[in-house]
Amino acid sequence: MGKGFFIRKTVGIVGIVLAAGAIATIIALSVVYSQEKSKNNENEVKPTGAVTTPVPTTEPSNEPWDQWRLPQTLSPQTYNVTLWPRLQPDATGLYIFRGLSSVVFRCVEKTNLILIHSNKLNMTLQPTLTALGSKPAPIIESIVMHTKTQYMAIHLKEELTAGESYELYTEFVGELADDLGGFYRSEYYENGVKKVVATTQMQATDARKAFPCFDEPAMKAVFHITLYHDPATVALSNGVMFNVSFWLSDEVNITVDDTFVTRTTFAPTEVMSTYLLAFIVSDFGFIEQNIDKLQIRIFARQEAINAGQGEYALSVTGTILKFFEDYYNVPYPLPKSDQIALPDFNAGAMENWGLITYRETALLYDEEISSNGNKERIVTIIAHELAHQWFGNLVTIRWWNDLWLNEGFASYVEYLGADKAEPTWNIKDLIVLNDVHRVFAIDALASSHPLSSKEEEIQRPEQISEVFDTISYSKGASVLRMLSDFLTETVFTQGLQTYLDHFKFNNTVYTDLWEHLQRAVDSSSSTPPRSVQDIMDRWVLQMGFPVVTINTETGQITQEHFLLDPETKPDRPSEFNYEWFVPISWTKKEAAQPLYWLLQKTMDQMKISGDEWVLANINVTGYYRVNYDNENWERLLNVLQTSRQSIPVINRAQIIDDAFNLAKAGIIETTLALRTTLFLASETEYMPWESALDNLDYFYLMFDRTEVYGPMQTYVGNKVEGLFDYFTRLTNWENLPPGHTDQYNQVNALRVACSTGNENCTTLVKTWFEQWMENPNVNPIKANLRSAVYCSAIAAGGEKEWNFAWEMFEKATVASEKDKLRAAMACASEPWLLNRYLKYTLDSNKIRKQDATSTIISIASNVVGQPLAWDFVRANWEYIFKQYGGGSFSFSNLINGITKRFSTEFELQQLIQFRDDNAHIGFGSGNLAIQQSIERTTANIKWVKNNQETVLEWFINPL
Numbered sequence: 001m002g003k004g005f006f007i008r009k010t011v012g013i014v015g016i017v018l019a020a021g022a023i024a025t026i027i028a029l030s031v032v033y034s035q036e037k038s039k040n041n042e043n044e045v046k047p048t049g050a051v052t053t054p055v056p057t058t059e060p061s062n063e064p065w066d067q068w069r070l071p072q073t074l075s076p077q078t079y080n081v082t083l084w085p086r087l088q089p090d091a092t093g094l095y096i097f098r099g100l101s102s103v104v105f106r107c108v109e110k111t112n113l114i115l116i117h118s119n120k121l122n123m124t125l126q127p128t129l130t131a132l133g134s135k136p137a138p139i140i141e142s143i144v145m146h147t148k149t150q151y152m153a154i155h156l157k158e159e160l161t162a163g164e165s166y167e168l169y170t171e172f173v174g175e176l177a178d179d180l181g182g183f184y185r186s187e188y189y190e191n192g193v194k195k196v197v198a199t200t201q202m203q204a205t206d207a208r209k210a211f212p213c214f215d216e217p218a219m220k221a222v223f224h225i226t227l228y229h230d231p232a233t234v235a236l237s238n239g240v241m242f243n244v245s246f247w248l249s250d251e252v253n254i255t256v257d258d259t260f261v262t263r264t265t266f267a268p269t270e271v272m273s274t275y276l277l278a279f280i281v282s283d284f285g286f287i288e289q290n291i292d293k294l295q296i297r298i299f300a301r302q303e304a305i306n307a308g309q310g311e312y313a314l315s316v317t318g319t320i321l322k323f324f325e326d327y328y329n330v331p332y333p334l335p336k337s338d339q340i341a342l343p344d345f346n347a348g349a350m351e352n353w354g355l356i357t358y359r360e361t362a363l364l365y366d367e368e369i370s371s372n373g374n375k376e377r378i379v380t381i382i383a384h385e386l387a388h389q390w391f392g393n394l395v396t397i398r399w400w401n402d403l404w405l406n407e408g409f410a411s412y413v414e415y416l417g418a419d420k421a422e423p424t425w426n427i428k429d430l431i432v433l434n435d436v437h438r439v440f441a442i443d444a445l446a447s448s449h450p451l452s453s454k455e456e457e458i459q460r461p462e463q464i465s466e467v468f469d470t471i472s473y474s475k476g477a478s479v480l481r482m483l484s485d486f487l488t489e490t491v492f493t494q495g496l497q498t499y500l501d502h503f504k505f506n507n508t509v510y511t512d513l514w515e516h517l518q519r520a521v522d523s524s525s526s527t528p529p530r531s532v533q534d535i536m537d538r539w540v541l542q543m544g545f546p547v548v549t550i551n552t553e554t555g556q557i558t559q560e561h562f563l564l565d566p567e568t569k570p571d572r573p574s575e576f577n578y579e580w581f582v583p584i585s586w587t588k589k590e591a592a593q594p595l596y597w598l599l600q601k602t603m604d605q606m607k608i609s610g611d612e613w614v615l616a617n618i619n620v621t622g623y624y625r626v627n628y629d630n631e632n633w634e635r636l637l638n639v640l641q642t643s644r645q646s647i648p649v650i651n652r653a654q655i656i657d658d659a660f661n662l663a664k665a666g667i668i669e670t671t672l673a674l675r676t677t678l679f680l681a682s683e684t685e686y687m688p689w690e691s692a693l694d695n696l697d698y699f700y701l702m703f704d705r706t707e708v709y710g711p712m713q714t715y716v717g718n719k720v721e722g723l724f725d726y727f728t729r730l731t732n733w734e735n736l737p738p739g740h741t742d743q744y745n746q747v748n749a750l751r752v753a754c755s756t757g758n759e760n761c762t763t764l765v766k767t768w769f770e771q772w773m774e775n776p777n778v779n780p781i782k783a784n785l786r787s788a789v790y791c792s793a794i795a796a797g798g799e800k801e802w803n804f805a806w807e808m809f810e811k812a813t814v815a816s817e818k819d820k821l822r823a824a825m826a827c828a829s830e831p832w833l834l835n836r837y838l839k840y841t842l843d844s845n846k847i848r849k850q851d852a853t854s855t856i857i858s859i860a861s862n863v864v865g866q867p868l869a870w871d872f873v874r875a876n877w878e879y880i881f882k883q884y885g886g887g888s889f890s891f892s893n894l895i896n897g898i899t900k901r902f903s904t905e906f907e908l909q910q911l912i913q914f915r916d917d918n919a920h921i922g923f924g925s926g927n928l929a930i931q932q933s934i935e936r937t938t939a940n941i942k943w944v945k946n947n948q949e950t951v952l953e954w955f956i957n958p959l
């Protein structure tokens, strides 16, 4: 290796480095891999140099290379990175990439140590250091690779001089593994031919797996990227492609190491963070559109592009980009916007600056085959990633402890962007179901955590992975939406705009945003009762949220930390004693009242008289739950039954969700919560139905193995009958209902009617599926209904139906269709089918790695599959953990998913046993999830014990 790499004739990158810089100081040295992790204290010595200098292995732990954060001594300015991914395996069967990189950095504080991140890269040449100023560069004494902290430590004989710039040059080789992190490979088949894509996922800490770099978000620099690749492929990166290679009077097609390759050079990036870099080599196709001078392109497998699957994404991107330009009042910072769908991708999407990567299901849409849910996912994820192009990429958080601001913000404004592209959908309402209600369930646990963490608490890569959780995304979105609402959108956007302008190409902490919002408040007529910082500290620095209780008789209004299990105590103290400044929007019998601020634990001013009903937290803009005195609950139940239209549709969903959760926490009677579902008999709107079904789902989880099951099925079946008939009349199951959310509710009607045994429903579904099995080339099932139909048919069927679904799964060329079949196969009722399916999840030729955990979770949500999935995961934990990356955030989903049904003492013991048995392997980013599962199971046990009787009686006689 090493020698000769990339050097052709007289022109090579090394030659350029020598010509550009001062005299290079190449010395003999050794590269030593310190084996901090391994038990035998043996050093692996890589003798790339003439002299081998042994380096002591037992380092004191306060050495800089044992710290997880870089010292502030050096500051990177520019990188030149050239990478050559090999899309065919080498002689030993390994897929590799080769690279060379030079980084120019400034010395901020004198030091004789260069610490730079490098993970799983093998140096193929001795790194060299060049001084760019007048003084010569110090001589390199030794180089040590620290595998645990992922550094290359370069020890110098003398010190670097503060204020001077230096250039470090490295050549290396890395594995292009199928591990979904850093520079990795994705594989797929097209017309029977295996294709390989080289692609990247850097966030959070994997740029160091592609080339040596100062891999922290505040270490921004300019990147010059060059990719070598087969002439039949296309190379993409953050910058625009240079068509002419102007800096080398050389052709673009060259011969390197006897291989004919194309060299693609990209325009230098803006000043940016390493985690936002992307490099991709593929033979994908694309479609494009130019808006003003901006080039917008969508890339995907050629087959998908030819089938038009990129058209929808292309059609909404321009609109959304224009919307954000207005919203931020900053032009889109780059000359192009590429978006690409990858067959293997761990997250949903990644906002790499100018080259956004997606899972196929998050970008590709097929008019005939994809559902409206698929479409909504695409438009919201696109909006989310485009929002980051400014908020996150142009202005970046200083460290990962503030991730919630980055992700919470994008998760909020994705609704605004999507609404611009699909203005008839009322999509902004759905944040209440998708984010607010969803995160309430987690944030009500004593083991929750505050949005903001201290910088020192988030250090190691797996700690960083762990902050990519529902709290950061959904609670972040919820509290920012609340803030925007009480400041008014005008004031909020004004503060946001000056913040972006002031910090562009720079890094911030979250309080920088508060400061700019405060300035906007001060120059407006908006008058929140406390400063932005004072109000927000209470939502950001303490975990959880309040339940506000309004007593309409006394006028008293109080707040209390809402905990699902009232017997638990929050794991951590709060300097604010779990009190909040709560903005309360409210209505008194349809007459909207001025915003009311609850600034203490108890206040007395909310006077109501007579039989007026009161409703608070209008449209759930506030991040809190509401409870009332019994009389007001009765009045609300009455309004729901008699004139539900006087309550906004979002609040009809809220009343159900609040009531069910208050009941779970023992604050109101369970029967009162159940009574909030009585009005559903005449309700046809999606949000209340979805809210009820989500909450009843918990009852199914707890009771579907008990005697409660039968009466509960009867009750739910009766309620859904009206809805099923409504959609039968409206659509005859042939047509689409007009509204976006009506289309969702049509699916609910079918799914629930079938699962409660409605014969009209089961006959319909059976007929459709049989028709399809008879003629596999023509699928007669409407796109929106497929998930529900497939699941019902496979649940009712046996091996024949399952195998048919598997065959269709393997054949499908639209990723969202594959996903529907993959989820539906988990609905099977025969244990052996489910066990066989579980085995498939660990075979990446059958189920892609990116889909393994979600498939196991689907199987676990089936009552038959749950114990099978639990046994399977326990038996295979070590393998799953190692193969499927304990660092990836799907691990917390996996643990929460397979344990959510747990409600017996026996299951709790098993869970504790599992935790203890695997302590030596660990749970990676699932650590917190294990704790939460134990807490949830404990709460479930108590809840079932206290409620089973009552619930059974109520379902038998629902009043």
Ligand SMILES: *[C@@H]1O[C@H](CO)[C@@H](O)[C@H](O)[C@H]1NC(C)=O
Binding pocket: 016, 017, 020, 079, 080, 102, 104, 167, 224, 247
């Ligand atoms: C990096 O590459 C650019 C051209 O892409 C060149 O102008 C510059 O001199 C190079 N810098 C170094 C330090 O090699």
Ligand SMILES: *[C@@H]1O[C@H](CO)[C@@H](O)[C@H](O)[C@H]1NC(C)=O
Binding pocket: 096, 121, 122, 173, 174, 175
């Ligand atoms: C890097 O070196 C290690 C240890 O010699 C070896 O196992 C690994 O395969 C090498 N990686 C590549 C991509 O050559």
Ligand SMILES: *[C@@H]1O[C@H](CO)[C@@H](O)[C@H](O)[C@H]1NC(C)=O
Binding pocket: 231, 232, 251, 252, 253, 262
């Ligand atoms: C490089 O080679 C490819 C394939 O042979 C060819 O299509 C392309 O035009 C060549 N480019 C240049 C600049 O010569």
Ligand SMILES: *[C@@H]1O[C@H](CO)[C@@H](O)[C@H](O)[C@H]1NC(C)=O
Binding pocket: 505, 506, 507
């Ligand atoms: C970035 O912001 C800091 C203050 O937060 C400031 O000191 C620094 O000069 C800024 N850097 C640039 C490049 O604007």
Ligand SMILES: [Zn+2]
Binding pocket: 351, 384, 388, 406, 407, 410
């Ligand atoms: Zn994001």
